[in-house]
Amino acid sequence: xxxxxxDPRHKITKRGQNVTFRCDPISEHNRLYWYRQTLGQxxxxxxxxxxxxxxxxxxxxxxxxxxxxxxxxxxTLEIQRTEQGDSAMYLCASSRATGLGGFSPLHFGNGxxxxxx
Amino acid sequence: xxxxQSPQAVILREGEDAVINCSSSxxxxxxxxxxxxxxxxxxFLMILLKGGEQKGHEKISASFNEKKQQSSLYLTASQLSYSxxxxxxxxxxxxxxxxxxxxxxxxxSVIP
Numbered sequence: 001x002x003x004x005x006x007d008p009r010h011k012i013t014k015r016g017q018n019v020t021f022r023c024d025p026i027s028e029h030n031r032l033y034w035y036r037q038t039l040g041q042x043x044x045x046x047x048x049x050x051x052x053x054x055x056x057x058x059x060x061x062x063x064x065x066x067x068x069x070x071x072x073x074x075x076t077l078e079i080q081r082t083e084q085g086d087s088a089m090y091l092c093a094s095s096r097a098t099g100l101g102g103f104s105p106l107h108f109g110n111g112x113x114x115x116x117x
Numbered sequence: 118x119x120x121x122q123s124p125q126a127v128i129l130r131e132g133e134d135a136v137i138n139c140s141s142s143x144x145x146x147x148x149x150x151x152x153x154x155x156x157x158x159x160x161f162l163m164i165l166l167k168g169g170e171q172k173g174h175e176k177i178s179a180s181f182n183e184k185k186q187q188s189s190l191y192l193t194a195s196q197l198s199y200s201x202x203x204x205x206x207x208x209x210x211x212x213x214x215x216x217x218x219x220x221x222x223x224x225x226s227v228i229p
Contacts, residue, residue, distance in 0.1 A: 004158075031215070042119075042204045042219030043159065056216050091158065103147060103208065103215065105161035 002026070004109035006092050012115045013082055020078045021112045025094030032075050033106060034067055035091040043091055043108075049075060050097060082116045089113050118143045120207045122220035129195045129227050137190040137223045139205030148181050148188040149206040149217060152199075159204060162190075192225070200227045 005024040013019050025032050030051050035043035046065065048056045051072035064082075069075040079086055090113075093106040120141045127135055139148060147166045151159040165181035165188060177199075181188045192199055202224045206217040 033217075035219075040221070042206075042222050045216050045218060048215055056214060058216070103149075103164065103217075105149075105164065106151075106159075106217065107161070108158035110158050 006109040006112050010113045018080045023075045023092030029094035030097050031095045033093040037089045084116045087116045120220040122223050126224040135192045139188045141186045144210040146208045146210040151204045152201045154201040195227045197227050
């Protein structure tokens with residue numbers, strides 16, 4: 001268990017630019033989640049994959065955000081035309097597909113901190 | 118629907134006890150507790166699935182009152198290592214969703 005890996009750790013970009021983040025989940029985990037966290041707040045759900053299928057997406061998520069998990073392994077989160085309000089920590093988490101009530105604990109990565117100037 | 122946590126912050130001396138509450142306006146399927154230390158990722162503590170169920174993790178335990186749609190996290194004989202922000206996450210009943218929604222957190226500071 002090498003943990004969930006996210007890259008980069010920090011990203012500074014200018015407003016209007018596109019950014020892409022990568023997440024490598026724990027290898028045997030087939031569920032992958034993206035969350036966003038701002039200072040003093042809890043993680044906010046963005047989207048969720050089971051294997052390569054994107055099964056849920058937050059209704060609050062702008063269409064500037066897109067996520068993929070092409071082979072059911074690593075995932076990418078892209079933000080187009082970034083805005084200052086996109087500044088946040090972007091957390092990736094993975095879990096098994098089975099567990100208590102069909103839900104297993106989430107294992108979070110250390111996140112990518114995005115700053116939009 | 119974001120669950121509501123209380124209190125927002127609490128300061129304890131080592132050895133004291135604390136209770137953190139989490140409530141929802143919607144019927145819940147399960148409640149999940151995580152702890153996040155400053156600058157680190159959230160770490161799983163426990164899942165509570167059935168109403169009234171209590172689960173334990175060292176000196177940290179929790180209960181889930183399904184009828185009241187509330188969960189409480191109990192920290193007994195607190196240690197310095199318990200400091201951090203505690204989040205409850207909820208899955209709604211009947212939604213068929215794996216969208217775990219977190220509260221705003223309760224910041225716990227344990228001082229010597």
